[in-house]
Structure formats: structure tokens, C-alpha cells
Amino acid sequence: MGKYWKLGAVALLSLAIATGCNSNSDTKKSNDTKVSESSASADKESTTKQITYLGKEYTVPAKTDNIIAASLESMEDAAVLGVKPTGVVSIAGNDMPEYLKDDFDGATVVGNKFEPNAEAMLKLEPDVILASDKMDAKKLAKYDKVATTFPYTFVAEKWRENLQLLGQLTGKENQADKVISDYETKVAELKDKAVKELKDKKVMIIRVRGTMMAYGPSLYLNPVLYDDLGLEVPKEIADAKTQMELSYETLSKINPDVIFLQFDESENTKTPKALDEVLKNDIFKSVNAAKNDKVFVNSISPSAQGGTAWSKTRFLDAISKDLLK
Structure with missing residues (x-):
């Protein structure tokens, strides 16, 4: 009887050890899986990054x-x-x-x-x-x-x-920040001068696209004039949300003192003489800007998009050179 009891105890003990080993093995496999999953997740995170742009x-x-x-x-x-x-x-x-x-x-x-x-x-x-x-x-x-x-x-x-x-x-985050800072510094240097020298003067940008086009104050290059330098917005374009066709009658009514006239050949393939026609028009020639030789054609590249650091910086330089000498 004692012999059989000892054999039974040994068998149970062996079973317990085997079960324990299997359990440890399963636990190890589970832990290895978690480590692998965590490692895979970390690898994925290390190969990608998150960037927030405009919300x-x-x-x-x-x-x-x-x-x-x-x-x-x-x-x-x-x-x-x-x-x-x-x-x-x-x-x-x-x-x-x-x-x-x-x-x-x-x-x-x-x-x-x-x-x-x-x-x-x-x-x-x-x-x-x-x-x-x-x-x-x-x-x-x-x-x-x-x-x-x-x-x-x-x-x-x-x-x-x-x-x-x-x-x-x-x-190039630091370089981008410097470009922005340099632009804002130059604006600060020119703003007082622009407000004094161009007080009560109407300054406009006109783009020739077959016909004359004007823009609202927040569009194209206009923010440089009206936001950055604080010049007066002609009331005829103050509410424009997109580009608008500018008739000669409206131009005469505004009677701008300064005109920046932009003409891009690629936008006028069907009307290659449009710029000449504008400059030779009697009504155009009668406004203050034309009479006082304050019409500046393509002060910056006519292909410039307007709302970029490249465009704004070059346009600000053109204003400084042409108007704020």
C-alpha cells in the first residue's frame, strides 16, 4: 500500500512539474508576443511622425x-x-x-x-x-x-x-522662422514711412488677364499693402472675396495714385496685346497714377502667387525701391 502511495505521489508531482513548465512556457510565449507587438508598434512609430497642418x-x-x-x-x-x-x-x-x-x-x-x-x-x-x-x-x-x-x-x-x-x-524649422521674422522686421521698418509718404494715396494692384482684374484686400499681394503696411483699401474692392473684373469706369472712380500692374504672357495667350491696350486706353491714362508716372509693370514676376514668403518679400522690396526711396 505504501509502495503504491509513493508511486502515486511521484506521478502527481511529475504532473505538477510538467503543468508548471507548460504554464511557464505559455506565459513566456505570451510575454514574447506582447514584447513583439510593442516592438512592432515602436518600430512603426519610429518610421512615421505626426504633423498638424491647419488643424x-x-x-x-x-x-x-x-x-x-x-x-x-x-x-x-x-x-x-x-x-x-x-x-x-x-x-x-x-x-x-x-x-x-x-x-x-x-x-x-x-x-x-x-x-x-x-x-x-x-x-x-x-x-x-x-x-x-x-x-x-x-x-x-x-x-x-x-x-x-x-x-x-x-x-x-x-x-x-x-x-x-x-x-x-x-x-528647416529654424530657417522658416527666420524668414518670417526677417519679413516682419522689414515691415516694421517700412510701415511708418509708408503711412506718412502714402497718406491719403490710393495704391492698387491690377492683374491683366485678358481684361483688368482687381482683388479683395486679403487676396494675392494685397495683404502686403493693406494689412502689413496699413495703406487705405479703396472702397470699391473692400468687399471683394475673389478676383473681380475691373472696368475702366470703376478704375476712373477709384482714381488710384499708384498702380502695380501685373501681366503674365502665359495667362494671356489669346490676348497677347492686352497690356498694351490697357496702357494706351484713354481712361487709364487719365488716372493719377498714369499722369504722374506711378504705374509699375511687373515689379515682381507676374507668375508670382502672391501669398507666399517668396512673393511677399519681393513685393515688399519693390515697394521700398519704387515708392519709399
């Missing part, structure tokens, strides 16, 4: 060296920061915009500014795409399948956010 969060690769600037606004910002996109867009046709050509030597043109080609972008294997928020949601969704796509805004008042986004993507 929305985007997931992008940790390194975003391969950028496609699929909008003229992002191209201008890239030129300011010395960023070399692998892909860029044209204004028309397949040629790189002339005014930015020297900045993007070697970049591939992936289509025009209205509709970059998704297949051409895919071949470049980009990390991110900076498209234009002028594009519709369907186009942006298509580009987002190629790489995370930011709807880079054309809104002039958001130029700082645009530049800071590109700075984050390229590790």
Missing part, C-alpha cells in the same frame, strides 16, 4: 526627403528655404516656370499646376506631396494614394503656416 493631423514618414511640390505656392516656399523637390509642376505645357527655374535644376515636371499627373508622381516614389487646396477633393484623394498629400493653401493670410509646414517636413 488637421497627417501621418508621414519619419524622414521626408523625397518631396513633390505639386503647387506653385509650395514651389515658391521651397525656393525660399533652399529645398530641392524631386517633382514640380509647370504653369502650362511641360516647361518649368521660368521664374523658379534656377532653383529646381534637375527636378521632374509632373504635370501642370491645374492637374499634376498621379502616374508621373508615383514613379518618383515621394514621401509626401504638396498639392494645392484649389484642387477638388477627388484629385487630392487620388494623389493621397501615391503618398500623404497636403492641400497646400493658396490663402495669402496663411503664408506663415505654409512655410512652417515645409520647414517641419525638411528639418
Whole structure:
């Protein structure tokens, strides 16, 4: 009886040890799985990063060296920061915009500014795409399948956010902040002078696109005049939310003292003589700006987008040179 009891005890003890080993093994496997899952999660986090732009969060690769600037606004910002996109867009046709050509030597043109080609972008294997928020949601969704796509805004008042986004993507945050700071410093230096020398003067930007076009105070280059330098907004354009056709009658009513006249050949392929027709028009010649030789044609590149650091800085320089000598 004692013999059998001892054998039974040994058997139970062996079973307990075996069960314990299996339990430890299962626990180890479970722990290993958790460690693997945690490691995989950490690896994923280390290969991506989160960027917030205009209130929305985007997931992008940790390194975003391969950028496609699929909008003229992002191209201008890239030129300011010395960023070399692998892909860029044209204004028309397949040629790189002339005014930015020297900045993007070697970049591939992936289509025009209205509709970059998704297949051409895919071949470049980009990390991110900076498209234009002028594009519709369907186009942006298509580009987002190629790489995370930011709807880079054309809104002039958001130029700082645009530049800071590109700075984050390229590790040039400090440089972006300096460009912004330098611009604001120059504005502060010129503002008092502008208000004194241009007091009671009406200053306008007119863009020739077949006919004369004017813009509301928050559009194109106008924020430089009316927000940054504090000049008076002509009441005839004060409520405009988009570009508006400017008739000669309205121009005569405004009677501007200074006109910055922008004419881009690529926007006037069907009306190549439009600029000459404006300058020779009797009503145009009768306004103060024309009579006093204060009409400045293409003070900056007529292709400039207006609401970027590139455009604003150059326009401010032109104002300083032409008006605030």
C-alpha cells in the first residue's frame, strides 16, 4: 500500500512539474508576443511622425526627403528655404516656370499646376506631396494614394503656416522662422514711412488677364499693402472675396495714385496685346497714377502667387525701391 502511495505521489508531482513548465512556457510565449507587438508598434512609430497642418493631423514618414511640390505656392516656399523637390509642376505645357527655374535644376515636371499627373508622381516614389487646396477633393484623394498629400493653401493670410509646414517636413524649422521674422522686421521698418509718404494715396494692384482684374484686400499681394503696411483699401474692392473684373469706369472712380500692374504672357495667350491696350486706353491714362508716372509693370514676376514668403518679400522690396526711396 505504501509502495503504491509513493508511486502515486511521484506521478502527481511529475504532473505538477510538467503543468508548471507548460504554464511557464505559455506565459513566456505570451510575454514574447506582447514584447513583439510593442516592438512592432515602436518600430512603426519610429518610421512615421505626426504633423498638424491647419488643424488637421497627417501621418508621414519619419524622414521626408523625397518631396513633390505639386503647387506653385509650395514651389515658391521651397525656393525660399533652399529645398530641392524631386517633382514640380509647370504653369502650362511641360516647361518649368521660368521664374523658379534656377532653383529646381534637375527636378521632374509632373504635370501642370491645374492637374499634376498621379502616374508621373508615383514613379518618383515621394514621401509626401504638396498639392494645392484649389484642387477638388477627388484629385487630392487620388494623389493621397501615391503618398500623404497636403492641400497646400493658396490663402495669402496663411503664408506663415505654409512655410512652417515645409520647414517641419525638411528639418528647416529654424530657417522658416527666420524668414518670417526677417519679413516682419522689414515691415516694421517700412510701415511708418509708408503711412506718412502714402497718406491719403490710393495704391492698387491690377492683374491683366485678358481684361483688368482687381482683388479683395486679403487676396494675392494685397495683404502686403493693406494689412502689413496699413495703406487705405479703396472702397470699391473692400468687399471683394475673389478676383473681380475691373472696368475702366470703376478704375476712373477709384482714381488710384499708384498702380502695380501685373501681366503674365502665359495667362494671356489669346490676348497677347492686352497690356498694351490697357496702357494706351484713354481712361487709364487719365488716372493719377498714369499722369504722374506711378504705374509699375511687373515689379515682381507676374507668375508670382502672391501669398507666399517668396512673393511677399519681393513685393515688399519693390515697394521700398519704387515708392519709399
